[in-house]
Amino acid sequence: MKHPVDVHVGKRIRHRRWMVGMTQQQLAEKVGIKFQQIQKYETGMNRVSASRLWDISDALSVPVSFFFEGLEGGAEREETQSLPEDILADKEALELVRSYYAIPENQRRRLFELARVLSDAA
Template sequence: MSNFRKVPRTEWQPRPLHLQAGAGEWPHAADLYVGRQVTAVRLQSDVTQAELARAVGVSPQQLQKYENGKNRISASMLFEIATFLGVPVGRFFQGLPGNATQKGELAALPVDERITFLASSEGRRLIEGVMRLHPRTRRRVSALIAALG
C-alpha cells in the first residue's frame, strides 16, 4: 500500500504563466511596446489606420486596440502587418528591453508621447480637423500654437 495521499489533479498542476505571481500585469509592457512600434512604423509609412486595417482584414477599431496594447497581436497578424508595411516582423521588437539587437539591425524608432498622442482619438481628430483647413489657415494656426507654447 502506498504512503502517498491521492492529490486532486488541480492541486499539483502548475499555474499557467499568465496567472503566476508577478505575471498578471495587463496590458503587458511588451504588448504596449509592440503596439506603439506598429503605430510608429505605420505613421512613418504614411498609412492610415483604416488603410492598414483593411489590408490585414481587421476593423479600424481592432487595429487601434492593437496599437494601444489593449489587445495582443497574434504572430500571424503581426506578420500580415509587417508584410503590408514592408518591414521585418522583428522590427516591432527592436529596442524592447531584454531583446538585444544584433549588429546591422535597424535601431528602434523613438516612441514618445507625440506618437502616443497622434495614435489617440483626440490626436486623430485634431489632425483631421487641421488637414481640412486651407493651407494658409493651417500655417496661421501652426504659428499661433508655436506662440502659445
C-alpha cells in the first residue's frame, strides 16, 4: 500500500522534472539508476531513500525540503479547493507554467495582473 508521503514526494519529483524539461531517462542517468525506478518513485510505488532524494534534489537543482512542501495542508489547501487536487499533473497546465516563466519578467508581471483581473470578472 502506498504511503501518502511517498505519493506526495513522488508527485513533487515529477512536477519539478517536468518544470525543468527533463525526461525520466535523463534524471535516472544523472542519479545513476534506471528510469523504471524513477517511474516507481513518481507514482509513490517505491519509497525514496534519504540519500537518493539528496541526489535527485541535486539533479533537479532544488533543496530536499522542496519535495515536502505542501504536506501539512492548512491555509494553502483551503485556498485551492476549487482547483483539481493535482493541477500540475495536467500537461496543458504544466506547459502554460513553463511558457509563463519563459516570458520576460516585466511582461510576465503584466500578464499576471491581466489574468488576475480576468479571473475576478468570471
